[in-house]
Amino acid sequence: MLPPPSSPHRAQIEHLVRRALYERLGRTPPRVALAPNPLLVNVSARHCHLTPQAVETLFGKGRTLTPMKWLYQKGQYAAQESVTLIGPRSRVISNLRILGPCRDLNQVELALTDAIALGFDVPIRMSGSIAGTPGCMLMGPNGFLEMKEGVIRAAPHVHMSPDDTAFYDVKAGDFMKLRIGGPCAMTFDRMLVRVHADFRLEVHIDTDEGNACALQSDTPAELLK
Amino acid sequence: MLPPPSSPHRAQIEHLVRRALYERLGRTPPRVALAPNPLLVNVSARHCHLTPQAVETLFGKGRTLTPMKWLYQKGQYAAQESVTLIGPRSRVISNLRILGPCRDLNQVELALTDAIALGFDVPIRMSGSIAGTPGCMLMGPNGFLEMKEGVIRAAPHVHMSPDDTAFYDVKAGDFMKLRIGGPCAMTFDRMLVRVHADFRLEVHIDTDEGNACALQSDTPAELLK
Numbered sequence: 327m328l329p330p331p332s333s334p335h336r337a338q339i340e341h342l343v344r345r346a347l348y349e350r351l352g353r354t355p356p357r358v359a360l361a362p363n364p365l366l367v368n369v370s371a372r373h374c375h376l377t378p379q380a381v382e383t384l385f386g387k388g389r390t391l392t393p394m395k396w397l398y399q400k401g402q403y404a405a406q407e408s409v410t411l412i413g414p415r416s417r418v419i420s421n422l423r424i425l426g427p428c429r430d431l432n433q434v435e436l437a438l439t440d441a442i443a444l445g446f447d448v449p450i451r452m453s454g455s456i457a458g459t460p461g462c463m464l465m466g467p468n469g470f471l472e473m474k475e476g477v478i479r480a481a482p483h484v485h486m487s488p489d490d491t492a493f494y495d496v497k498a499g500d501f502m503k504l505r506i507g508g509p510c511a512m513t514f515d516r517m518l519v520r521v522h523a524d525f526r527l528e529v530h531i532d533t534d535e536g537n538a539c540a541l542q543s544d545t546p547a548e549l550l551k
Numbered sequence: 552m553l554p555p556p557s558s559p560h561r562a563q564i565e566h567l568v569r570r571a572l573y574e575r576l577g578r579t580p581p582r583v584a585l586a587p588n589p590l591l592v593n594v595s596a597r598h599c600h601l602t603p604q605a606v607e608t609l610f611g612k613g614r615t616l617t618p619m620k621w622l623y624q625k626g627q628y629a630a631q632e633s634v635t636l637i638g639p640r641s642r643v644i645s646n647l648r649i650l651g652p653c654r655d656l657n658q659v660e661l662a663l664t665d666a667i668a669l670g671f672d673v674p675i676r677m678s679g680s681i682a683g684t685p686g687c688m689l690m691g692p693n694g695f696l697e698m699k700e701g702v703i704r705a706a707p708h709v710h711m712s713p714d715d716t717a718f719y720d721v722k723a724g725d726f727m728k729l730r731i732g733g734p735c736a737m738t739f740d741r742m743l744v745r746v747h748a749d750f751r752l753e754v755h756i757d758t759d760e761g762n763a764c765a766l767q768s769d770t771p772a773e774l775l776k
Contacts, residue, residue, distance in 0.1 A: 438762035439664050450734050450765065482735075509675050510707075511740035537663035538763035540675065 335398065336543050337364040358548060362489040363527040366398055367504070367547045369536035370480065373423045374409065374434045374464070375453075381428060384409055384466025391426040398528050399485060401427065409471075412463040413444030422464075433476045434462060437532040441479060451478040452518060482535055483518040484549065485525035494551060497521070504529055506539040507546030517549070560623065561768050562589040583773060587714040588752040591623055592729070592772045594761035595705065598648045599634065599659045599689070600678075606653060609634055609691025616651040623753050624710060626652065634696075637688040638669030647689075658701045659687060662757040666704060676703040677743060707760055708743040709774065710750040719776055722746070729754055731764040732771035742774070 341364030348355035358365075382389055385407060393403035405424040411434060412418050419440065433456055441448040446460050456476045464471040484502060486494070496502055498521040504514040517529060529547070539545070566589030573580035583590075607614055610632060618628035630649040636659060637643050644665065658681055666673040671685050681701045689696040709727060711719070721727055723746040729739040742754060754772070764770070 437664075438765065439662075439758060442762070509741070513738040513740065515736035515738065516734070533664060534759050534762040537667070537759040540663065 335366055337366045340364065362493050363487070365527055365529070365547055365549055367529040367531065367541060368398060369533055369541060370435065370530050371423070371533050372419065372436045372440050373425050374432070375425055375429045376432050377430060378428045380432050380471050383469055383471045384464060386468040391424060391428065393426060397425070398526055400524050400526065410465040411444070412465060413446055415445035417444045419444065431456065431476065432471070432473050433478065434473070435478055435480045435532070437534040438479055439534050446477050448477055448479045450481050452481050452483070480530070480532060481518045482514055482516065482529070482531045483520050484527070484529045486519055486521050486527055487523060487525050488521065490527045491519070491521055494549060496551060503550040505548045505550060506541065508540060508542070510538065510540040512539050560589070560591055562591045565589065586718050588712070590752055590754070590772055590774055592754040592756065592766060593623060594758055594766060595660065595755050596648065596758050597644065597661045597665050598650050599657070600650055600654045601657050602655060603653045605657050605696050608694055608696045609689060611693040616649060616653065618651060622650070623751055625749050625751065635690040636669070637690060638671055640670035642669045644669065656681065656701065657696070657698050658703065659698070660703055660705045660757070662759040663704055664759050671702050673702055673704045675706050677706050677708070705755070705757060706743045707739055707741065707754070707756045708745050709752070709754045711744055711746050711752055712748060712750050713746065715752050716744070716746055719774060721776060728775040730773045730775060731766065733765060733767070735763065735765040737764050
């Protein structure tokens with residue numbers, strides 16, 4: 327299934343309008359208007375990534391994920407399928423969304439508030455770096471999946487293409503600052519830079535981080551080296 | 552009931568040791584070591600404040616609050632008593648802690664994650680400023696209390712004495728920055744300054760804010776104008 331043509335995000339329209347206005351007015355644009363791409367800041371609610379084998383274990387032989395909502399990163403989607411997460415104190419989170427497509431590892435990403443509620447002592451990790459992290463049990467309609475490890479709090483990060491890294495003068499693995507405006511203005515000092523030719527410029531923070539800064543779609547946001 | 556003599560907080564000991572070390576070594580102390588008081592950053596989990604009448608409605612005629620744990624601000628405590636909060640979608644939070652002593656208004660303070668889970672559209676307010684805020688229902692062993700208003704997300708704030716405001720050169724109602732170190736380093740740009748002669752220097756942030764910056768007892772914190 328291919329993603330449908332999506333309507334542009336507010337940040338993309340703002341970026342175009344900002345550029346056009348400065349040009350029309352003949353004024354020197356601020357640095358943000360010169361960036362090759364608009365900056366999106368999106369909140370990732372708790373979710374998991376699964377292998378094709380894990381999907382079959384949980385949902386049944388031959389079952390695959392079905393896209394429900396396309397995300398901003400190319401080809402990434404929230405699946406119709408969700409699972410129940412069972413924590414170390416037998417507390418559960420129902421309807422833990424699966425993000426597709428499948429990956430080559432199983433990983434659960436929780437905000438610290440979620441983790442504390444369930445009794446996980448989660449480390450802050452970059453996605454994919456799960457050695458030594460806590461495990462958990464997932465439950466689907468077809469059965470249980472025991473994960474020996476893979477429960478993390480994802481480090482806040484920014485997806486960048488090489489165009490973006492050139493503009494911001496950073497490289498993969500660097501940390502940048504993200505300045506958020508509005509009534510709960512704050513600056514995140516450690517946004518991990520992740521780089522891929524296919525990445526669209528997008529910050530991912532979790533629900534604790536998004537709620538702490540009261541992020542809305544019109545909240546001002548700026549990336550700083 | 553009078554508060555028992557409490558053992559000093561880690562931040563108080565650090566402050567004393569820092570001063571002594573710089574003096575012993577004959578080196579110029581950094582500005583933070585010159586502050587009249589140590590800085591404590593504490594996370595306030597969701598809680599409520601009640602009037603004496605509300606306590607009687609919820610717990611029974613003649614009932615008063617019983618201190619369970621003394622807080623850092625003089626005379627303030629977490630009570631043994633707690634209530635059940637019922638939100639607009641009939642979802643509940645059990646064991647919502649009451650903070651004492653009683654006040655002259657009823658107020659529920661939630662983190663945004665709590666508020667979203669229950670279905671409240673909470674505004675960010677300074678404690679006590681509850682006009683036009685959502686109401687809720689509280690349930691105690693003796694009955695229900697309908698609050699017409701009073702559910703807020705407390706603005707992050709710092710309690711200061713006049714000694715502190717003189718040192719930091721701020722006044723009541725100003726906003727300061729709070730810089731937090733560690734693996735989730737961030738800077739809060741809008742810490743509301745609250746001043747009273749009896750206040751001990753202490754920042755109050757909620758669980759979303761505390762979890763977003765992964766606050767621990769040894770996390771570095773600094774107040775900046």
